[in-house]
Amino acid sequence: MFVSLMDAMDMTRIAALQRDEAQAEISAIVVDIIAVKNYVLGTAEQDTLITEICDDVLGYGPLEALLERDDIADIMVNGARQTFIETSGKIHLTDIRFRDNAHLLEICQRMVSKVGRRVDESSPICDARLLDGSRVNVIAPPLAIDGTALTIRKFKKDKLKLADLVRFKSISPTAAKILEIIGHVRCNVLISGGTGSGKTTLLNCLSGFAAMDERIITCEDSAELQLQQPHVVRLETRPPNIEGKGEITMRQLVKNCLRMRPERIIVGEVRGAEAFDLLQAMNTGHDGSMGTLHANSPREALSRLESMITMGGFTLPSKTIREMICSAVNVIVQAQRLRDGSRRITHITEVIGMEGETIVTQDLVLYKIDGEDENGKLVGRHIGCGIGQPNFYDRARTYNRGEELKSLLAEMDEEAGL
Numbered sequence: 001m002f003v004s005l006m007d008a009m010d011m012t013r014i015a016a017l018q019r020d021e022a023q024a025e026i027s028a029i030v031v032d033i034i035a036v037k038n039y040v041l042g043t044a045e046q047d048t049l050i051t052e053i054c055d056d057v058l059g060y061g062p063l064e065a066l067l068e069r070d071d072i073a074d075i076m077v078n079g080a081r082q083t084f085i086e087t088s089g090k091i092h093l094t095d096i097r098f099r100d101n102a103h104l105l106e107i108c109q110r111m112v113s114k115v116g117r118r119v120d121e122s123s124p125i126c127d128a129r130l131l132d133g134s135r136v137n138v139i140a141p142p143l144a145i146d147g148t149a150l151t152i153r154k155f156k157k158d159k160l161k162l163a164d165l166v167r168f169k170s171i172s173p174t175a176a177k178i179l180e181i182i183g184h185v186r187c188n189v190l191i192s193g194g195t196g197s198g199k200t201t202l203l204n205c206l207s208g209f210a211a212m213d214e215r216i217i218t219c220e221d222s223a224e225l226q227l228q229q230p231h232v233v234r235l236e237t238r239p240p241n242i243e244g245k246g247e248i249t250m251r252q253l254v255k256n257c258l259r260m261r262p263e264r265i266i267v268g269e270v271r272g273a274e275a276f277d278l279l280q281a282m283n284t285g286h287d288g289s290m291g292t293l294h295a296n297s298p299r300e301a302l303s304r305l306e307s308m309i310t311m312g313g314f315t316l317p318s319k320t321i322r323e324m325i326c327s328a329v330n331v332i333v334q335a336q337r338l339r340d341g342s343r344r345i346t347h348i349t350e351v352i353g354m355e356g357e358t359i360v361t362q363d364l365v366l367y368k369i370d371g372e373d374e375n376g377k378l379v380g381r382h383i384g385c386g387i388g389q390p391n392f393y394d395r396a397r398t399y400n401r402g403e404e405l406k407s408l409l410a411e412m413d414e415e416a417g418l
Contacts, residue, residue, distance in 0.1 A: 030053065060107050060110065060111060061098065061103065061107045062083075062096045062097065062098060063075065063077075063083075063096070063107065063152075065096075066083075066085060066094070066096065067130075067134075067152075067154070070156055071087050071088075072085045072086065072087055072154055073086045073087065073089075073153070073154060073196070074086040074091075074151065074152065074153055074154065074196070075150075075151070075152040075154065076091070076149075076150075076151050076152075077096075077098075077104065077148070077149065077150040077151075078146065078147070078149055079101060079104070079144075079146045079147030079148065079149070080097065080098040080099070080100050080101045080103065080104045080147055081097055081098075081147075083096035083097070086196075088341055089337060089340065089341015089342060089343070090341050101141070101147040101148060104147065104148045104150070105119075105120075105140055105148045107150075108126075108138045108140070108148055108150055111128065111130065111136055111138075112126050112128040112136065112138060114130075114131065115128050115129055115131075117239065118242075119138045119140055120140065121140065121141070121142070122242065123242070124139060124140040124141070124142070124143045124144070125138070125139050125140075125143065126138045126139075126239075127221055127222055127239075128222060129222040129223060129224060130152070132155055133155045133223065133224040133225075133226060134152055134153060134154045134155045134224070135152070135153040135155075135222050135224055136150070136151070136152050136153075136222070137150070137151045138150050138151075153196075155224060155226070159204065159226045159228070160201055160204065160205060161205055161208060162176050162179060162180060162205045162206075162208070163176075164205075165201075165202070165205060165345070168343075169342075169344075170198070170342075170343055170344055170345055171344070171345045171382060172381065172382040172412075174382070174408050174411050174412050174415075175345070175348065175365045175382045175412065177404075177408050178348060178364065178365060178405065178408050178409070178412075179205075179206060179333065179345075179348065180209050181396055181401050181404065181405050181408075182206070182330075182331050182333075182348075182392075183206045183207070183208070183209030183210065183288075184209045184210075184399060184401065185392070185395050185396045185398075185399045185401060186210075186264070186287040186288030186395070187287075187288070187330035187331045187392055187395065188282040188287060188288065188289050188290070188328055188329050188330045188331070189206060189289075189290045189329075189330065189331045189332070189333060190270075190290070190291055190292070190293060190301055190305070190329055190331075190332045190333070191203050191206070191290065191291070191292040191293075191332075191333050191335060192292070192293055192294075192295040192296075192297070192298060192300070192301035192332055192333070192334050192335070193292070193294070193295070193334060193335035193336055193337075194294060194296060194336065194337060195294065196337055197335040197336050197337045197343060198335045198337070198343040199269075199292040199335050200224060200225070200268065200292065202333065202335055202345065203225065203266065203268075203290060203292055204225060204226050204227070206290060206333075207225070207227050207228075207229075207264075207266060207290060208227075208228050210227075210229055210264055210288060211229075212229055212230060212231075213231070214229065214231065214263045214264060214288075215231045215233070215261060215262055215263045215264075216229055216231065216232045216233070216262065216263065216264045216265075216266060217232075217233045217235065217257045217260055217262040217264075217265055217266070218232065218233070218234050218235065218265075218266045218267075218268065219235045219236075219237075219250060219253040219254050219257060219265070219266070219267050219268065219274075220234070220235070220236055220237070220267075220268030220269070221236070221237050221250065221268065221269065222236065222268075223236045223268075224268065225266065225268060227266075233260065233262075235253045235256075235257070236253075237249060237250050237253060249272075249274075250267070250271075250272065250274040251272065251273050251274040251277055251312075253274075254267060254274045254277040254278055254281065255277050257281065258277075258280075258281060258284075258286075262281075262286055263286065263288070264286060264287075264288040264289050264290070265278065265281050265286050265289045266289065266290045266291065267289075267290070267291035267292075268291075268292065269291070269292050269293065269294075270291045270292065270293045270305070270308065271293065271294075271308070272308055272311070272312060273308065273309070273311070273312025273313065273314075275293075275305050275308040275309050275312070276308075276309045276312055276314055278291055278328075279305075279309075279324050279325060279328040279329075282328035282329065283324065283327055283328045293305065293308075295334075296336075297334060297347070298332040298334050298347050298349040298361060298363075299361065301332050301334075302322075302325060302329075302332070302351070302359055302361070305325055305329075306318065306321050306322065306325065309321050318357065319354075319357045322354060322357065322358075322359050323354060325351070325359065326351055326352075326353050326354055326359055329351050330350060330351060330391075330392050330395075331348065331349065331350050331351070331392070332347070332348075332349045332350075332351065332361070333345060333347070333348055333349075334346045334347035334348075334349065336367075338369075338378050339378070340372075340376060340377050340378045342377065342378060344367050344380070345365075345367065345382075346366065346367040347363055347365070347366060347367070348363070348364045348365040349361050349362065349363050349364065350362055350364060350390055350391050350392060351391075352391050362385070362387055362390075362391075363385045363387075364384070364385060364387050364390055364409065365382055365383070365384060365385065365412060366382070366383055366385060367380055367381070367382050367383075368380055368381055368382075368383050368416075381415075382412070383412060383415065383416035384409055384410075384411075384412030384413035384414075384415070384416050385413075385416075386413055387409060388406065388409065388410065388413075389406060390405065390409070393405060393406070
């Protein structure tokens with residue numbers, strides 16, 4: 001049926017049509033083929049067949065059904081015969097299959113070509129995004145031995161706000177108000193966490209507290225941030241072309257930001273030498289700048305930041321780098337995916353300063369795990385740490401939110417019995 005359809009269609013012309021028009025034309029051709037071949041199909045079977053063929057010709061084939069579902073966080077395709085999804089923090093095998101590895105690679109090429117990327121044998125690794133901002137990674141043969149591996153980190157259609165994280169119990173209402181103040185008073189924030197812990201979602205939520213009249217510039221490998229403000233400039237890195245030229249790195253984007261009169265700079269993920277330029281920006285009047293990085297604790301986040309600067313080829317003494325970090329970063333927010341699949345904000349930690357050659361931090365809010373319920377889900381609560389007046393209190397006071405901040409911390413200390 002599929003081969004007959006491909007022979008009967010002018011694919012170039014159909015691909016240029018609107019989805020409804022193309023679907024109507026494909027439907028008419030399918031009906032003709034069914035009549036000629038004497039196939040016996042019911043109405044429901046025929047409708048299903050037409051939908052599957054349209055998805056295959058116009059969309060992303062078998063993945064269309066998964067991309068429509070809002071409860072899926074990740075789609076992981078391991079060759080043509082295995083497709084896994086993550087829902088509620090757990091991974092499940094699906095019955096989604098591709099015709100063969102060539103079919104899977106064709107779908108991958110269709111995905112990445114829409115944002116000007118390419119994947120084939122000469123360029124077998126590709127990072128890209130879907131038009132809704134979902135992150136796509138493809139690694140093709142010969143690097144992927146068992147067939148093309150496709151990973152999609154899906155984004156929800158509805159933009160999450162901090163109130164949604166409270167509803168999901170990722171953070172308590174009081175701790176969420178503290179985060180709101182941190183975002184509003186233009187603290188420089190690093191969001192730290194492991195893969196899939198919700199760093200980008202949290203960055204979206206925090207950036208939502210920037211004022212509507214601020215000029216914000218974002219730098220990302222794959223544009224996935226969904227900022228709410230009207231004055232946002234989005235920048236995206238570019239890989240080298242087939243001749244190995246034309247690459248634009250994250251560091252080049254961050255350095256260029258400084259010439260664009262930003263009020264806040266937001267880096268989707270800090271993973272290399274651009275860490276130095278982000279700290280420089282935070283130290284030169286771009287208050288409220290933010291970024292994410294991979295680390296398992298706030299203390300480890302500071303170590304990783306120092307390591308990235310050192311690996312970038314900067315020959316600065318360790319003490320100088322740490323002093324730069326202390327003067328640039330105000331708050332570290334730690335996100336974590338727990339063993340039951342739930343995502344929690346486990347630390348709100350502020351950077352105090354230096355004692356000798358050591359960076360001093362203090363926790364404002366911690367997530368304390370109390371145990372498990374009868375379903376194996378972890379039970380815990382966000383507690384204060386006895387800090388009556390945080391280091392950024394004076395900054396909060398200039399925004400008329402100092403006393404509110406102290407009151408919220410006192411409330412959390414009282415709940416924790418301090």
